[in-house]
Amino acid sequence: MHYVVVHKNLMAAIGEILGDVVTPEIAGAWSEAVLFLAKVFIDKEEAIYKKIEEREGGWSGFAEFEVSKIKDMTADGLVKQVSFKPPAGSPLEGKNFDFTAGQYISLQIDIDGDGRTAPRHYTCTSPVGADFLQCTIKKVEGGTMSNYVHEHLREGHRVTLAAPLGIFTAPETPTPAVLMSAGIGITPMVNLQRSLGENVRLVVNVCRSEEGHPYKEFFDEAGAETLYKYTSSTGRPTADDLAEETIARAGTDNDFYVCGPALWMNDLQKALVSKGARLVRCEVFGSQLATGCPFFASSS
Structure with missing residues (x-):
């Protein structure tokens, strides 16, 4: 859906900046090129998400998890380690979660109870292949999600997570x-x-x-x-x-x-x-x- 928005606004910007230079033929060529590039990105993204879904403990979109443990990681109380497990009856219950070291999970919480959510990305600090997922969150001044986690999130609360993703990873053959x-x-x-x-x-x-x-x-x-x-x-x-x-x-x-x-x-x-x-x-x-x-x- 966001590629439709990109196409619409990019074409509007081209018309506004170039003015009369943009003939119907030029506009059509630009539109075709943008849509072609969008298709390349869409296909690539779908391949990535399919690969994520097919790995052990993988899933598509956001899935419900339960906060299983919260631990202070620093003496000043500004960093908390939060662990998540699938709730009873979840298709992911009892699974081990495969991902690549260095990747992150996306955490989504309906903070205000109005149905609106904005995901935040946090590095996975749980071991690869564990039966839980985990992230470590620093309390940031003015940070909506980090402050909510530190002040209101408790063990037993439900959240939704997207599967681990990211490219800040080590090569398959380790190097110094x-x-x-x-x-x-x-x-x-x-x-x-x-x-x-x-x-x-x-x-x-x-x-x-x-x-x-x-x-x-x-x-x-x-x-x-x-x-x-x-x-x-x-x-x-x-x-x-x-x-x-x-x-x-x-x-x-x-x-x-x-x-x-x-x-x-x-x-x-x-x-x-x-x-x-x-x-x-x-x-x-x-x-x-x-x-x-x-x-x-x-x-x-």
């Missing part, structure tokens, strides 16, 4: 990796660590304080070398300094996985590439195009 995050950007690194295992050479996290550092214990026990920067005590490192220290410890011949605030990622990606990083992969919590930070960047 460095996991770099800031704040809640640490969440995709949890399953990347599980997936990549001994291939992870270094885990880097920039956080306000140790009290607000989620998954610290998990990474301390995972075995990889760690580099933590707590800005409340040492100040915020520049992208150039962080890239230099990271490469001094781990070298350049790695896949660098980066997730955090958009401007921080943009600067860090440029700094890593300028120092010879083989490949830098970024995950943006929001619009990728708005950040200027590409999904992939390489020094080669």
